[in-house]
Amino acid sequence: MATSTPHPRADKDSVQAGPISLGIDIGGTKIEGVAIDGDEHLLACRRTPTRQGNQAVHDDTVTLIRHLLDQVGPNQGPITVGLGIPGRVDANRGMVDDAVNLGIRHMALGPAVAKTTGLPVRVENDVNVAALGAASQAGNTLTAPGTTPHSASARNQARRPASEPGRDGPRALPDQDNHVVAFINLGTGLAAGIIRGGRIEHGASGAIGEIGHISVDAHQFPCKCGQRGCLETVASGSAVEALWPGFAHPLPDLIARASQGNQRAQRVEDIIGHGIALAVQIVALTIDPAIIILGGGMSKTGQPLLDLVTEHLHRSAACSHFIASLNLPDRLRLATADLPIGAIGAALAGRMAADSRPFDFIGKEIAS
Incomplete structure (x- = not known):
């Protein structure tokens, strides 16, 4: 059974005017999805058990995307989708090979989900999106040696000062x-x-x-x-x-x-x-x-x-x-245990489907 975590910002009567990034982390036991806005606020979360096979993974991913969009409500900005999945991934073509725990030998996952949803989609290996999600928290919520999670000292040890953006963004x-x-x-x-x-x-x-x-x-x-x-x-x-x-x-x-x-x-x-x-x-x-x-x-x-x-x-x-x-x-x-860093990283990676610039973390924290 799918479970969702509504967010107070996800008000059906309000209209999201900025970009929305959807991230789907496809694991061996569960598929977890999030929606974040352009300021990295967490708008919606949802998870569902994993089913095996190409068609099941496609269908469950598309269903999760639709549920997240329904939670977020009407949107006037661009929407991107990022998918994280085990196996060998050709990120440029959205192809997945040898995701053995999902029963996938070969699958054009990115093109299939993009065709079904009409949204730009980028696919990355699940460890890569987890790395991206964790890196986005490197200035905020990670635990350093000798500290406890979310303590002031943990944040201070991990935080680094932001500099002015360079010419490459x-x-x-x-x-x-x-x-x-x-x-x-x-x-x-x-x-x-x-x-x-x-x-x-x-x-x-x-x-x-x-x-x-x-x-x-x-x-x-x-x-x-x-x-x-x-x-x-x-x-x-x-x-x-x-x-x-x-x-x-x-x-x-x-x-x-x-x-x-x-x-x-x-x-x-x-x-x-x-x-x-x-x-x-x-x-x-x-x-x-x-x-x-x-x-x-x-x-x-x-x-x-x-x-x-x-x-x-x-x-x-x-x-x-x-x-x-x-x-x-x-x-x-x-890594912090109370954030879906894989799905967050997938959402950030999904922006690459429409934007080739580096990801903009600037010491931000995913706000819940």
């Missing part, structure tokens, strides 16, 4: 023209999304950020990709489930039992903590982002996860002046 985090934010998605798998200057980086083949399949771990656990020792086997939700099985929420349980002195839990926690810290170091040394955001399902563990990763980063820094000089714990942030 405003940028995502405008204190640097080439400001980089990395988002590490700690979900069933492990991958990273890179936002540079307000834009999603795709690379030559769309494989940028697939750090989960870098084979560097000494345990040499087998990976589904066919290799051994992939980072994903020690730094993902599936890794925790494999190494600490039998719990509905294995990572919180693992951390709790390790803190109580359970030696097996401590050994597994050490493997997971080292693996995630290694992922952070790889991202830092290859991309050198100003901010590294931890997100995905594992991030719902909250501050204990951030503390665990920070501890392992400090361990590396203790034996390496070079690593210490990178100040990695100071760059680390935890």
